[in-house]
Amino acid sequence: MSWKDFDKQGARGEEQEIRKLGLLVVDDEKEIVDTLREVFAKHFDLHHATSAKAALDAFREHGPKIVITDQRMPEMTGLELLRKIKEIDPSTVRILVTGYSDLGTVVQALNEGLVWQYVAKPWNHEELRALVLKGARRYLHESGADRSKYPGLLGM
Helix, strand or coil, X not given: CCHHHHHHHCHHHXXXXXXXXXXXXXXXXXXXXXXXXXXXXXXXXXXXXXXXXXXXXXXXXXXXXXXXXXXXXXXXCHHHHHHHHHHHCCCCEEEEEECHHHHHHHHHHHHCCCCCEEEECCCCHHHHHHHHHHHHHHHHHHCCCCCCCCHHHHHC
């Protein structure tokens, strides 16, 4: 395979597949949503919400395969939101963002299979980006993406 072919099918192909998965960012603080949108804008088709109800509407409308949500929100917790999202699409990569004081919630979420990973506040943007991209690659792998088409997936 030539470099030109790899460039078309390899890294760029994987990037395009990852982008198409879509990412839903949910937090009741608009500033955090805006920050996360900046962090992920180059990698994903982005959807965002500042409430759990709006998040469910966006999820139903756009069907993103990756969801990042804050735990503490006014009308519904992140855990409750992820439970509803899992009922709609169990294959979704679900990531919970929470403070250290919510360790019991994290354990519950992991034990119930409601989250793939959790991220403690405050987070490092680069580490969060790497984690979410790892989740996207995992989704592609588990959904049966053609690994020969995306050699970069082998390094998961």
